[in-house]
Amino acid sequence: MHGSGIPIWFFIGVLLIFYGVMIFGYGVYEWSTAIYPLGVQLTNLHTPVWWGVLLSLLGLLYVIKFRPGRARK
Amino acid sequence: MFGFLPATFASGIPASLPALLALRAEPLAHLRSLDIVVIALYFAMVLWIGFYLKGRSNTGEDFFMAGREMTAWIAGLSFVSANLGSLELMGWAGSAYQYGILAVNWYWIGAIPAMLFLGLMMMPFYYVCKTHSVPGYLDLRYGGEARSVAAVAFAMEMILMSGVNMFAMAVVMKVVLGWDLNFSIIVSSLAVAAYVGLGGLRSAIFNEVMQFVLIWGGALLVPILGLVQAGGWTGLKAKILTNLGSDSYFHIWRDTGSFAANPMGVHWTGIVFGLGFVISFGYWTTDFLVVQRVLAAHNLRAARMAPIIASFFKMAVPFIVILPGLLGLVLLQNPDGSRRVLVGEDVVAACSSGAGGVQDPSGCSAAMAKTTLPADYQQKVLSGAPNAELHTYNQALPLMMVRYMGPGLLGLGITALIAGFMSGMAGNVSAFSTVWTYDIYRPLIHKTGSDSHYVLVGRLSILIGVAISIGAAYLVQQFHGIMDYVQALFSIFVAPLLAVILFGMFWKRATRMAGFLGLFLGIVFSAGLFIWVKFNPAALATVALSPDAKPMAENVFRALWAFLFASIVLILVTLVTKPRPLAELDGLVYGATILPKEEPVPFYKNEWAWATVVFVIFVALNIIFW
Numbered sequence: 015m016h017g018s019g020i021p022i023w024f025f026i027g028v029l030l031i032f033y034g035v036m037i038f039g040y041g042v043y044e045w046s047t048a049i050y051p052l053g054v055q056l057t058n059l060h061t062p063v064w065w066g067v068l069l070s071l072l073g074l075l076y077v078i079k080f081r082p083g084r085a086r087k
Numbered sequence: 088m089f090g091f092l093p094a095t096f097a098s099g100i101p102a103s104l105p106a107l108l109a110l111r112a113e114p115l116a117h118l119r120s121l122d123i124v125v126i127a128l129y130f131a132m133v134l135w136i137g138f139y140l141k142g143r144s145n146t147g148e149d150f151f152m153a154g155r156e157m158t159a160w161i162a163g164l165s166f167v168s169a170n171l172g173s174l175e176l177m178g179w180a181g182s183a184y185q186y187g188i189l190a191v192n193w194y195w196i197g198a199i200p201a202m203l204f205l206g207l208m209m210m211p212f213y214y215v216c217k218t219h220s221v222p223g224y225l226d227l228r229y230g231g232e233a234r235s236v237a238a239v240a241f242a243m244e245m246i247l248m249s250g251v252n253m254f255a256m257a258v259v260m261k262v263v264l265g266w267d268l269n270f271s272i273i274v275s276s277l278a279v280a281a282y283v284g285l286g287g288l289r290s291a292i293f294n295e296v297m298q299f300v301l302i303w304g305g306a307l308l309v310p311i312l313g314l315v316q317a318g319g320w321t322g323l324k325a326k327i328l329t330n331l332g333s334d335s336y337f338h339i340w341r342d343t344g345s346f347a348a349n350p351m352g353v354h355w356t357g358i359v360f361g362l363g364f365v366i367s368f369g370y371w372t373t374d375f376l377v378v379q380r381v382l383a384a385h386n387l388r389a390a391r392m393a394p395i396i397a398s399f400f401k402m403a404v405p406f407i408v409i410l411p412g413l414l415g416l417v418l419l420q421n422p423d424g425s426r427r428v429l430v431g432e433d434v435v436a437a438c439s440s441g442a443g444g445v446q447d448p449s450g451c452s453a454a455m456a457k458t459t460l461p462a463d464y465q466q467k468v469l470s471g472a473p474n475a476e477l478h479t480y481n482q483a484l485p486l487m488m489v490r491y492m493g494p495g496l497l498g499l500g501i502t503a504l505i506a507g508f509m510s511g512m513a514g515n516v517s518a519f520s521t522v523w524t525y526d527i528y529r530p531l532i533h534k535t536g537s538d539s540h541y542v543l544v545g546r547l548s549i550l551i552g553v554a555i556s557i558g559a560a561y562l563v564q565q566f567h568g569i570m571d572y573v574q575a576l577f578s579i580f581v582a583p584l585l586a587v588i589l590f591g592m593f594w595k596r597a598t599r600m601a602g603f604l605g606l607f608l609g610i611v612f613s614a615g616l617f618i619w620v621k622f623n624p625a626a627l628a629t630v631a632l633s634p635d636a637k638p639m640a641e642n643v644f645r646a647l648w649a650f651l652f653a654s655i656v657l658i659l660v661t662l663v664t665k666p667r668p669l670a671e672l673d674g675l676v677y678g679a680t681i682l683p684k685e686e687p688v689p690f691y692k693n694e695w696a697w698a699t700v701v702f703v704i705f706v707a708l709n710i711i712f713w
Contacts, residue, residue, distance in 0.1 A: 026296070036124065
């Protein structure tokens with residue numbers, strides 16, 4: 015959806031960046047303190063770190079590509 | 088949407104979900120502050136979108152049809168997302184745990200051919216006639232009688248189902264997170280009423296696309312980490328063979344030669360003709376909840392491409408739904424490290440415990456005897472040992488989430504479930520609003536209102552629709568049996584509707600009276616079959632053609648008979664009534680319509696090329712997992 019408004023992908027990008035940064039931040043804290051939540055498996059893979067990075071990058075891509083005011087081809 | 092609810096939910100909800108409420112004192116998961124922030128952010132975003140779009144939904148075309156300006160991608164993702172509710176996610180993961188990969192049929196043959204047919208063959212007529220709804224198409228093709236029957240049935244079905252789903256979701260939140268039922272119902276429904284009431288269909292579609300991304304972002308980790316832990320696909324197969332001693336969990340067709348040879352109790356004829364044709368085509372090509380999304384496309388090519396784009400994602404959904412169920416079979420563990428065996432909701436309900444342990448030891452013992460629970464674990468349950476809890480098939484996905492997701496990620500997973508629910512509800516109320524305003528209020532109550540008057544009616548109908556949904560949710564809480572009937576509404580209605588629309592779209596001769604009688608008598612016939620089996624369970628063997636048939640088979644065969652009955656009525660009545668002049672059918676019927684010429688595009692933008700790719704992948708998947 016484009017028209018004169020903000021594309022939906024921009025909203026999604028913003029949300030993904032928020033989520034990515036928060037999850038990445040927690041992952042770094044978890045990794046640095048080695049305090050892992052009880053019962054969670056495969057903590058050695060540090061999933062929050064790379065998943066947080068992935069979400070942030072995806073979000074960033076959407077925000078840049080679909081930022082308001084960007085001229086459409 | 089609910090036509091595709093798996094057996095575990097479709098037949099399990101009425102008696103068991105309320106019973107589950109009384110069982111568990113301890114929720115499956117505990118959210119941390121970070122999880123709450125993740126969920127709160129989602130709510131803030133959907134409300135912000137609603138407020139942002141309020142200024143762009145002042146005309147009827149904007150409010151009810153999202154201005155018909157959606158790209159193929161947006162319409163396609165919204166189309167598939169409206170069907171991807173959280174109950175489906177959890178229910179089908181539970182079905183995969185129970186039945187293995189056989190459950191994938193509901194995503195592949197039960198969706199893909201119908202989606203391609205909608206895009207390639209039906210969208211030109213839906214789109215060119217500029218109808219605002221499926222009952223609206225019936226009005227143009229057959230007249231007001233068929234439209235009114237369909238509109239009333241749609242409106243009832245959508246609003247009641249919205250309430251049923253709301254209650255079911257609140258129960259899930261209670262069981263998984265320990266949330267209060269009233270809190271879940273009120274907060275989620277108010278949020279939906281706010282963003283759909285403000286921004287109309289455009290807001291609903293925006294949020295559906297966002298929900299789609301969140302579902303993948305929240306649920307994709309489970310199969311990835313599960314496969315890592317299981318040793319890949321090969322390791323998973325080996326573990327299932329070792330633990331369960333059967334490879335039937337990995338075949339979707341091989342064991343469907345007889346009802347008794349597969350755990351689902353279905354025959355391939357039922358899957359192909361009942362599910363693959365009648366139920367699937369009925370849902371994906373005539374259910375206004377999903378078709379409305381495609382009607383909002385900005386041109387005919389986008390409208391045709393949208394279901395084809397959606398079909399790619401639909402084929403991929405089993406990766407985040409079916410695979411976690413299969414992984415749960417071998418990876419879920421009890422606190423002592425032994426393999427956790429999930430059971431049906433009836434078993435959990437039979438083993439409900441009070442202060443002094445299991446309330447009905449003999450009933451519990453009998454129920455557990457029918458499961459594969461190890462004998463020593465059954466004893467632990469009976470003696471009320473700590474940590475000896477029973478979990479249901481439907482909890483397979485939440486249990487897998489809890490297994491791999493820590494703070495933040497768990498919040499994202501739960502957000503995906505909440506988003507799935509809210510999106511489904513938004514789809515129901517936005518479709519209800521359109522059908523109520525354009526197909527009931529305008530033709531039957533107030534014919535001469537202004538455009539702004541109908542937008543106001545649309546906004547009010549969303550509020551009223553949500554209020555009725557909340558009422559239905561509480562009604563179901565008081566009278567659990569109602570749920571069964573409400574869920575049956577769709578399956579009763581869809582098969583005759585499919586017959587009437589297909590004949591209307593592809594047979595010039597079909598007449599006004601034939602359309603009305605085919606639809607009306609088809610619904611009566613279908614309801615009759617449902618009531619017959621409801622009050623005489625032995626009749627299932629007759630309806631589904633086998634004494635080994637199970638409730639899942641009833642749904643597909645009832646749909647098949649209802650479709651045939653409605654078709655016969657329509658053909659017979661058509662042959663004795665006068666057809667409409669050909670000129671009146673322009674834009675409505677194949678052979679009487681000159682479709683607008685579309686500009687030539689390169690093959691990689693052509694809908695037929697992409698449909699071919701989808702079909703080849705679909706066939707390949709069915710061969711690989713034969």
